[in-house]
Amino acid sequence: MPEEIDKYTEEEGDSAILEVNHLDDEEFLTHCQEQLQDAKDFLENHLAPHRSDAIDVYHQKEYGDEEQGRSQYVDSTLRDTVNSILPSLLKIFTSSERVLEFMPRQPEDEPFALQATDYVRHCLNESNFYNVLHDAMKDALVVGSGFVKYFYEYAQDVEGYSYTGLDDDTLAALMQDNQIEISSIDSRPIASGSDMSPEEMPMIHDIEVKRRSNKGKFRLECIPPEEILFNRRSTGFGDPSTDLIAHRKVVTVSDLVSLGFEKEDFIDYAGDNYDLDNQQESYARRPQLHGKEGVAYQEASKKLIWTELWIKCDYDLDDFTEIRRVCIVGPNFDKILMNEPVNDFPFVHFTPYREPHDVQGAGLFDILRDVQKTKTQVMRGMLDSLSLSIFPRMSFIDGQCSVSDLMNVETGALIRMRSPDAVKPLTVPFVGAAAEGILNYFSEVTENRTGISKASLGLDPSSLMSSSPIAVSGTLSAAQLKIEYIARNFAETALKPLYQGILKLIVQHQDRETMIRLRNEWIPMNPAAWDTGYDVMINVALGGGDENLRMQALQIIAAKQEEIIKLVGPDNPLVNVQQYSNTLRKMTELSGFKNSEEFFKDPSKEPPRQPEPEQPSPEEMQMQMMQMQVELAKGQLELDQMRLQLDEEKAQTDAALKSVEIETDAQLKLQELGAKYNQSIDTTQLRGMIETNRELIRQQGLLEAAKINKRGD
Numbered sequence: 124m125p126e127e128i129d130k131y132t133e134e135e136g137d138s139a140i141l142e143v144n145h146l147d148d149e150e151f152l153t154h155c156q157e158q159l160q161d162a163k164d165f166l167e168n169h170l171a172p173h174r175s176d177a178i179d180v181y182h183q184k185e186y187g188d189e190e191q192g193r194s195q196y197v198d199s200t201l202r203d204t205v206n207s208i209l210p211s212l213l214k215i216f217t218s219s220e221r222v223l224e225f226m227p228r229q230p231e232d233e234p235f236a237l238q239a240t241d242y243v244r245h246c247l248n249e250s251n252f253y254n255v256l257h258d259a260m261k262d263a264l265v266v267g268s269g270f271v272k273y274f275y276e277y278a279q280d281v282e283g284y285s286y287t288g289l290d291d292d293t294l295a296a297l298m299q300d301n302q303i304e305i306s307s308i309d310s311r312p313i314a315s316g317s318d319m320s321p322e323e324m325p326m327i328h329d330i331e332v333k334r335r336s337n338k339g340k341f342r343l344e345c346i347p348p349e350e351i352l353f354n355r356r357s358t359g360f361g362d363p364s365t366d367l368i369a370h371r372k373v374v375t376v377s378d379l380v381s382l383g384f385e386k387e388d389f390i391d392y393a394g395d396n397y398d399l400d401n402q403q404e405s406y407a408r409r410p411q412l413h414g415k416e417g418v419a420y421q422e423a424s425k426k427l428i429w430t431e432l433w434i435k436c437d438y439d440l441d442d443f444t445e446i447r448r449v450c451i452v453g454p455n456f457d458k459i460l461m462n463e464p465v466n467d468f469p470f471v472h473f474t475p476y477r478e479p480h481d482v483q484g485a486g487l488f489d490i491l492r493d494v495q496k497t498k499t500q501v502m503r504g505m506l507d508s509l510s511l512s513i514f515p516r517m518s519f520i521d522g523q524c525s526v527s528d529l530m531n532v533e534t535g536a537l538i539r540m541r542s543p544d545a546v547k548p549l550t551v552p553f554v555g556a557a558a559e560g561i562l563n564y565f566s567e568v569t570e571n572r573t574g575i576s577k578a579s580l581g582l583d584p585s586s587l588m589s590s591s592p593i594a595v596s597g598t599l600s601a602a603q604l605k606i607e608y609i610a611r612n613f614a615e616t617a618l619k620p621l622y623q624g625i626l627k628l629i630v631q632h633q634d635r636e637t638m639i640r641l642r643n644e645w646i647p648m649n650p651a652a653w654d655t656g657y658d659v660m661i662n663v664a665l666g667g668g669d670e671n672l673r674m675q676a677l678q679i680i681a682a683k684q685e686e687i688i689k690l691v692g693p694d695n696p697l698v699n700v701q702q703y704s705n706t707l708r709k710m711t712e713l714s715g716f717k718n719s720e721e722f723f724k725d726p727s728k729e730p731p732r733q734p735e736p737e738q739p740s741p742e743e744m745q746m747q748m749m750q751m752q753v754e755l756a757k758g759q760l761e762l763d764q765m766r767l768q769l770d771e772e773k774a775q776t777d778a779a780l781k782s783v784e785i786e787t788d789a790q791l792k793l794q795e796l797g798a799k800y801n802q803s804i805d806t807t808q809l810r811g812m813i814e815t816n817r818e819l820i821r822q823q824g825l826l827e828a829a830k831i832n833k834r835g836d
Contacts, residue, residue: 144440148459155432156450156456158367162352162629167402167616169355170483174266174348175407177488180495181205181265194503194510200495204487205264207575215610218617219712220244220719223614223622225264232654241646243625245639250343258332258345259473260613267486269473270346271617272370274625275337275632278467280381287329294328306331338735339632341625346370351470357482360472361620365482368432368468373399377423379452382462386422392453393425393692428454433468469624471617475609484612490572496566501562505555519546574605614661627655674713681706701726750835 146154183197216222227236227241284307289297297303309329352369353360360368376393380386399405405412432449439445446468450461474484483807517529523545530539540546569575629650636649684698684706693700704726708719716722 131638145438146436147480148442151436151438151462152456152459154436155434155451158434159352159369159432159451159456160365161431162354162369164351165355166349169414171349171402171404174268175403176492177201177266177486178404178407180488180492185217186496186499194506196499196502196506198495198498198502199489200498201265201491204491204569204573204575205261206488208264208573208609209257209261211603211606212613213253213257213605216256216613218713219662222662223618224660224662225622225626226660227657228654232657235653236657238646238648239626239629239650239657240468242629242639242648242650243622246341246625246629247343250341252343255343255345259617262345262348263475263484263613264487265475265478266348266611267484267489270348270615271471271473271621272344272346272469273471273621273628274342274469275339276342277337277383277626280336280338282334282336283331284332284334285329289328289330291326291328294330297330297332302334302336303561304333306333317356341628341632346470347405347408349402354481356703358480359482359616360468361616362469362482365435365468368470369430369431369432370470371428371430372428373397373426375423376425379429379460380423385561388460389452389458390425390426392457393422393427395426399428411765427452430456433465433470438462438464454756466627469625469628471621471624473613473617475612477612477616487573491569494569498562498565499557501565505558508551508553508555511551511555515548515550517546518549541799576605594832611661619659619661622659623657626653626657629654635648674710677706677710677713681710 181201183196183199183202185195189195224240225236228231231485255271261269263269286297294308296307307330310326312324313327350371352367352371354364354366359363359365374388376390379389430451432451433446434447434449435444437444438447446465448461448463448465449459452458452460472482475828476486476490478484514532519526519529520542523541525539528536529546537689538546630653633650635651636647638645638647640646681703684703687695688700689697689705692695704723707723708725711719711722
């Protein structure tokens with residue numbers, strides 16, 4: 124029964140805490156166990172047998188109908204086809220930086236969407252994205268399903284180091300680090316035979332330390348299909364019909380302790396036997412695990428079954444289901460260690476050929492298993508016929524030859540006979556050549572179903588050279604179309620929700636600015652300003668044709684763009700510089716270079732240029748010219764007035780200087796006469812004459828100024 128808690132509880136005086144109704148712990152555990160057992164039954168009785176058969180066929184294991192002394196040949200059609208398609212798929216998703224990108228919902232979100240695209244791609248590369256993508260795609264091609272789990276993990280990492288020959292100061296500096304724990308220390312004096320006391324003698328130290336760090340990091344894992352459980356009515360991981368997804372795996376006690384769990388809560392479920400390794404699919408994938416490993420003598424190395432369950436349920440009894448993450452230990456889902464609400468299922472599902480209304484799509488095994496089985500039987504018959512024609516059976520007369528000599532198949536061995544005709548070979552003609560047509564037919568069936576042929580792979584030059592360019596292009600395009608169909612399914616059903624889920628994790632767990640290196644530049648990223656609802660655009664072309672044809676088309680487009688820009692200019696209504704840059708960068712990516720910005724800049728990232736002023740009309744230009752002429756005339760008039768004023772001031776200054784010069788000369792002459800005749804001279808009359816001359820000079824200056832003013836008027 125659910126716990127009936129719907130009231131306020133009094134704690135510490137007046138403080139009140141509202142406790143919400145929720146399922147009882149035992150009832151919730153029982154509900155989880157029932158759902159998990161049903162999902163486990165669905166996996167083991169319906170999905171695992173089919174997948175294990177696919178794995179056996181991929182690894183060319185014997186079918187079980189082989190006969191002693193007959194050919195044991197097993198065809199490799201499935202393996203060859205998978206290994207032919209996989210490189211093309213990986214090239215599609217790893218050769219370009221912008222296979223998927225976030226699209227802004229508002230104009231102001233455009234720079235943030237671009238940053239989010241770059242940062243998610245950076246996180247994927249830091250999480251070994253290529254290996255995860257390779258393994259998930261290969262699982263999907265073989266068994267029809269590949270699973271990837273993405274999550275943000277806070278775990279404690281412990282690293283051990285050893286240092287030798289440390290002095291006292293260095294040892295003291297290490298001991299001040301809170302993240303370092305000294306495991307052992309061996310100290311000894313630097314020199315022996317000294318008169319110093321042991322307390323005063325300098326020491327050197329050899330130490331072993333452990334550095335503990337507890338920081339979060341984004342992680343990406345490709346999950347083996349046998350470790351994934353989901354409800355049998357699910358039609359897709361992104362569909363509302365999915366009620367639960369669980370990940371079961373074998374972990375050690377140390378793994379759970381590093382995640383923060385107390386060892387006493389789960390140590391009773393640790394041991395050495397794991398039924399997960401005995402599953403049919405797991406055994407088909409790795410038969411070497413079907414056996415008991417060595418006993419773990421330390422508790423930290425013991426292993427146990429760890430189940431992370433994401434389940435939809437009405438845990439808080441409000442008539443609305445929510446997703447909860449439940450961590451359970453034990454082979455029978457025995458004990459819950461954690462129960463917390465979450466927003467989404469952190470899994471994506473790769474499938475190459477989708478089946479409507481079914482989560483389990485089809486793989487290449489479903490398409491090619493009858494072909495491989497038939498070609499195996501035909502090839503066995505051909506090889507048996509060839510063997511009989513080369514090494515025919517022998518008939519002999521009993522008692523007339525040595526049977527032991529007949530049993531010796533060594534080349535050139537002797538056969539002892541009592542009569543010449545005692546031994547005769549039963550000649551059987553080789554009839555295997557008649558079956559070559561059947562093999563060719565089934566090879567064509569394989570090509571029609573998958574699009575993979577020698578011609579499409581460029582391995583049959585004779586067929587390509589004997590065909591017209593149109594026929595060659597059609598052959599290559601048909602094969603490329605089927606591969607791109609698989610790529611589009613992967614992008615829509617797996618990579619698109621993967622990008623959206625990673626963006627949510629980044630925004631949720633990274634609330635501060637960080638610096639990352641992109642295209643040889645350190646760029647600040649602040650996920651807190653991003654919107655988790657950005658749309659994801661897929662740039663995987665569907666039906667784009669051969670790469671050479673796309674390159675030729677881009678070259679034609681670039682030539683037309685250049686011609687238009689040259690004739691009309693960059694601000695024409697047809698092509699701008701941004702579109703021309705897009706063409707050049709697309710050509711660079713198609714040539715195999717990931718970072719096209721090493722060759723061509725993106726004009727959208729450049730700072731905006733100042734707008735050029737608009738050109739005035741002819742009437743406006745004429746008015747401006749007239750205004751400029753008026754202003755010029757005014758300036759000339761002011762200049763003339765300033766010149767006249769300067770001339771007037773100069774005339775007055777010259778007159779004053781001349782008057783001073785006359786007076787000075789008169790004073791000097793008077794002093795000379797006085798000194799010569801040794802008598803004083805009456806200067807009254809002389810001063811009157813000087814004043815008269817000064818007045819004449821002043822009048823002359825005024826007259827000159829009047830003349831200047833008259834010229835100015």
